[in-house]
Amino acid sequence: MSRAVLSLGSNLGDRLSYLHLAVEGLRDVLVAVSSVYETAPWGVTDQPDFLNAVCVVDDPGRDHWAWLRTAQELERRAERVRERRWGPRTLDVDVVAVDDVRSDDPELLLPHPGTHERATVLIPWLEIDPDAEVPGKGRADALLAALPEDDRAGVRRRADLTL
Numbered sequence: 001m002s003r004a005v006l007s008l009g010s011n012l013g014d015r016l017s018y019l020h021l022a023v024e025g026l027r028d029v030l031v032a033v034s035s036v037y038e039t040a041p042w043g044v045t046d047q048p049d050f051l052n053a054v055c056v057v058d059d060p061g062r063d064h065w066a067w068l069r070t071a072q073e074l075e076r077r078a079e080r081v082r083e084r085r086w087g088p089r090t091l092d093v094d095v096v097a098v099d100d101v102r103s104d105d106p107e108l109l110l111p112h113p114g115t116h117e118r119a120t121v122l123i124p125w126l127e128i129d130p131d132a133e134v135p136g137k138g139r140a141d142a143l144l145a146a147l148p149e150d151d152r153a154g155v156r157r158r159a160d161l162t163l
């Protein structure tokens, strides 16, 4: 079994349609997809709000490198241009975790190094997996509770948008 958690983000153009494109590309392997969240930007803060969501996907035939290729292929389809780090993008697909795999290869860091401090990932992930664990870091609910209130407040569920 190879179960992966992928995070989706968009803050350029028709944001929802880019998230749709990603979910449609994952349809055959999709186990669960979260609601869509409108989120205040972290990192570079002078940029538009993001739409974020998280998917759980499963395919016994794909290892963690294959999930990275899947993520990059989805970004390519969204004609993502690589600009500045943490800057605006049509579609960002990060591999958050794959089973219990730990990797310190810079091409594929697992779990994704930002996960434990990003409410934009933890909140949607917990919605679809309340027992989620970040390998090596602990339970996602405990990690979320440890974040500043402002970080959690910046993540708002958009009940009017669906994937």
Ligand SMILES: Nc1ncnc2c1ncn2[C@@H]1O[C@H](COP(=O)(O)OP(=O)(O)OP(=O)(O)O)[C@@H](O)[C@H]1O
Binding pocket: 068, 071, 082, 084, 085, 086, 087, 092, 093, 094, 095, 096, 106, 107, 108, 109, 110, 111, 112, 113, 114
């Ligand atoms: N877990 C991972 N998921 C996706 N890409 C990863 C991962 N670990 C390392 N990378 C590498 O990161 C690079 C892509 O970085 P990218 O431009 O998406 O970073 P970013 O989205 O700006 O920042 P962040 O990764 O902190 O969210 C790729 O070269 C990819 O090989």
Ligand SMILES: Nc1nc2c(c(=O)[nH]1)N=C(CO)CN2
Binding pocket: 008, 009, 010, 039, 040, 041, 042, 043, 044, 050, 052, 085, 086, 087, 092, 120
């Ligand atoms: N709210 C939010 N902010 C971000 C995001 C993101 O997905 N959501 N992604 C970034 C680049 O990886 C930089 N900043």
